[in-house]
Structures are given as structure tokens and as C-alpha cells.
Amino acid sequence: QQPVQSPQAVILREGEDAVINCSSSKALYSVHWYRQKHGEAPVFLMILLKGGEQKGHEKISASFNEKKQQSSLYLTASQLSYSGTYFCGTQGGSEKLVFGKGTKLTVNP
């Protein structure tokens, strides 16, 4: 039941852009995005809801294709602080929050 994330890992130079994808085989009501630094708790980035509502950081954008049960997280002009593992979490009607395996992002100078 875990959503599928791609790619598994990406390496960028500072200033470059990245896209992280998340897809589910089930109908979704919401998609969450979190970033985790090694050994720390995941930190909330964004929620996207069925119907178009979004809530999150101003500098991070994402899309949610309800028909395809897919979401993408867009990281533009990456900074060193963007490094970490990004997780998408999905909720269907039961409100159970299930996460993918993560995408490890490394931003180098």
C-alpha cells in the first residue's frame, strides 16, 4: 500500500532544479510531502488536497493529479539546505497516512 516514489536518489549542484514523483494505486484525498535530515524527525513541507487546495511553504511547489493519483514536488534553484530524504504520504478515505520509501536528495556546492 506504500505509494511509489521516483527517483530513489538524485544528486544536484547548488542552483539546479529537481522533480520528485509520487504515485499511488488507490484513490487519494490528500498527498503530504515531508523532508527528513539524517537521524531527525521528518518536517512538513506541503499538503495537496483533492479539489485543488494546497497548504505549505512558499518556496516549494507541488502538483496533484487526482485522476492519475500522482503528485510531483518541484525544488527549484536548490540550496545546500535542501539535502535530505523526501517522503510523500498519502491518505485515502480512511485517513490512514501511509508513506513511500523516500527520495534521497544531495545538493553539492
Next chain:
Amino acid sequence: DGGITQSPKYLFRKEGQNVTLSCEQNLNHDAMYWYRQDPGQGLRLIYYSQIVNDFQKGDIAEGYSVSREKKESFPLTVTSAQKNPTAFYLCASSALRLNTEAFFGQGTRLTVV
């Protein structure tokens, strides 16, 4: 300050012993979750609860048990039946609405020695 607290941060257990991980929140959240994190596996759901005295199994509940006697507390017991308990355990809570984020504790790293 409101938040979610896990304790202890590090825990060592001998094989064959049960151990209980604590999770407390003062955010007045109805929903609480336990996740297990292993390298390359992401966050896998163990148990979740949406109301006091009620909880549901997640994807990897075997070898674990929980209780929800109070809204603020959701302890996880790792039993001797869990064959590979060494992992990083994360507790989270959220309001019972679809448009709200989950808040995570700082995690407990359990090691079987």
C-alpha cells in the same frame, strides 16, 4: 509549547525481552501513528489510532502491540515475537482532518543486543 515527545531516544534490548516506547502529545490531536524506519524502506506504518480505546493495524503490525487509554498517549510495545526489532521508530500525531499535517516526535532508536 505544544509538541510530541518520544522517549527514550536510544534503547537497548536483549533478545527475548519486551520493551515499551513512549509517545506523548499535547497538541489535542485525535490521530496518532507509529512508524518503523529501516534504511531504504521509508516509513512503514505499524499501528494507528483515531480515537481513545480504538486502534488499527498498519502494514507491519506483527510482533507489536499498542494501547490508547488517553488521548495524549500512544505507547508501543515491541514484543519478543518481533523477529528483527532493531530500527528507528517514529511516532506522529495529527488532527482528524484531511487538510492538516502530521507532527513527528524525534524518534527512538531501538537496538537488540
